[in-house]
Amino acid sequence: TQLLKQSPQFLSIQEGENLTVYCNSSSVFSSLQWYRQEPGEGPVLLVTVVTGGEVKKLKRLTFQFGDARKDSSLHITAAQPGDTGLYLCAGEIIQGAQKLVFGQGTRLTINP
Amino acid sequence: GAGVSQTPSNKVTEKGKYVELRCDPISGHTALYWYRQSLGQGPEFLIYFQGTGAADDSGLPNDRFFAVRPEGSVSTLKIQRTERGDSAVYLCASSSLPNYGYTFGSGTRLTVV
Numbered sequence: 001t002q003l004l005k006q007s008p009q010f011l012s013i014q015e016g017e018n019l020t021v022y023c024n025s026s027s028v029f030s031s032l033q034w035y036r037q038e039p040g041e042g043p044v045l046l047v048t049v050v051t052g053g054e055v056k057k058l059k060r061l062t063f064q065f066g067d068a069r070k071d072s073s074l075h076i077t078a079a080q081p082g083d084t085g086l087y088l089c090a091g092e093i094i095q096g097a098q099k100l101v102f103g104q105g106t107r108l109t110i111n112p
Numbered sequence: 113g114a115g116v117s118q119t120p121s122n123k124v125t126e127k128g129k130y131v132e133l134r135c136d137p138i139s140g141h142t143a144l145y146w147y148r149q150s151l152g153q154g155p156e157f158l159i160y161f162q163g164t165g166a167a168d169d170s171g172l173p174n175d176r177f178f179a180v181r182p183e184g185s186v187s188t189l190k191i192q193r194t195e196r197g198d199s200a201v202y203l204c205a206s207s208s209l210p211n212y213g214y215t216f217g218s219g220t221r222l223t224v225v
Contacts, residue, residue, distance in 0.1 A: 004154075033213055042116070042203050042216030043155070088154050098143060099168055100214075102154030 003027055004091055006103035014111050015081060021074045021106045023089035030092050032065055032072050033100065037086040079110045114138075116217035118204050124223045125194055133189040133220045137206030144187050145214060146179055147203040155203055161187060194224045 007022045023032070031050040035043035047056050049065035049072065056063045060083075062075040072089055086107050090100040117136040125131050137144050142163055147155035157171040161181045169179070176194075181187040191198055201221050205214035 035216075041218050042205070043214075044216070045213040048213050090154070098145070098160045098162070099157050099171070100155075102147075102156070104152070104154050 003093075003101045004089055004103040006087075006089060006106050008106060009104065010107050010109075012109040012111065013079060016078055019076050019079055019108070021076075021087055021108070023072045023074075023091075023103050025070050025091065027091070027093055028069050030069070030094065032069075032089060032091045034063055034072070034074055035088040035090060037088060037105070043088055076108075079108075081110045081112050084108060084110050116204055116206055116215050118202075118217035118220050120220060121218065122221045122223075124225060127194060127196060127224055129194055131191050131194055131222065133191075133202050133204075133222070135187045135189070135204030135217060137185065137187070137204070138215055139185075141206035141208050141215075142184070143207045144181060145205045145207075146187070146189050147205065149201045149203055149219070151200075158189070158202075191222075194222075196224045198222060199224045 004023055004025050013019055031048055033048045034046045036046055037043040047063045052067045052069045054065045060077045064073050076083055086105045088102055088105045090102045092100055119134045144161040146158040148158055149155040159166055159172055159179050160168040164181055164184045176192045179189045199222055201219040203216050203219045205216040207214045
């Protein structure tokens with residue numbers, strides 16, 4: 001059973017286009033994190049959101065936590081080839097449990 | 113060190129053998145985690161240490177898997193009687209509490225042949 005579902009699983013677009021990746025669950029999360037992973041490397045933390053409705057921006061990346069804290073989205077504006085990678089969302093179900101549940105990832109390819 | 117260090121980076125072993133995977137966390141990070149990532153999947157939780165003790169080992173798949181962190185720093189994940197299904201990338205991460213983000217190592221790619 002996949003607690004966190006990411007969509008799409010694969011996305012290939014042209015440089016300069018905008019895109020949104022979704023992370024959905026039927027469970028409530030106390031916090032949610034987004035990571036980016038390159039081949040042969042571990043995931044690198046991009047952002048953590050903890051409050052329902054919270055929006056955080058990181059340059060061209062905008063992260064939103066759903067009001068009910070069950071879902072999140074990552075929006076990239078004017079995508080660049082350097083954005084290529086595997087994007088993972090991960091949620092902490094119980095606050096302080098110190099255990100993250102990861103989605104299966106969205107593999108993003110930005111073509112020049 | 114500056115980051116989380118995992119050794120070896122690659123390990124090929126024969127079915128039935130014993131393997132040890134090492135993780136050296138960021139200095140001062142009291143929390144240490146092991147995750148396993150299969151091809152095309154997100155990481156799956158194995159075990160979490162707070163200091164020297166395993167605070168949550170609910171993700172270990174069976175009793176062939178064991179992990180230690182005797183001095184509250186370096187951790188070793190031990191797998192006995194390896195099976196082909198154990199093949200995966202084993203990721204270690206550390207954090208300082210409260211947990212609002214891990215720092216992951218580059219992982220150990222384990223291949224059981």
